[in-house]
Amino acid sequence: MTWIPPHVDLPHLGVFFKTGGSMSSQIFCGVDLAKHHFSLHAVDDRGKVILHKSVSRAKLLTTLANMPPMRIGMEACSGAHFWAREFIKLGHDARIMAAKYV
Secondary structure (H helix, E strand, O other): OOOOOOOEEEOOOOEEEOOOOOOOOOEEEEEEOOOOEEEEEEEEOOOOEEEEEEEEHHHHHHHHHOOOOOEEEEEOOOOHHHHHHHHHHOOOEEEEEOOOOO
């Protein structure tokens, strides 16, 4: 896995991925796990949206491998443990959250 420094244009993602210039800034990403397309929503430590994208199952690991280490949260489901292990292998901090019903 290669680390991408802040303020780098990531044209293959279709967005400008800017973390605010500080090496200590954290990125938080929520992943909505599904069967074919996964939704990614990432924010920096100030709450600014830096990524909002839908990716296919085949491109999920490639997309996350090209991002700097971040905390990734996902709802617990049948595949969440598999994906958490894969994200951890890429250097991310994966967290699984229990589903809450209102």
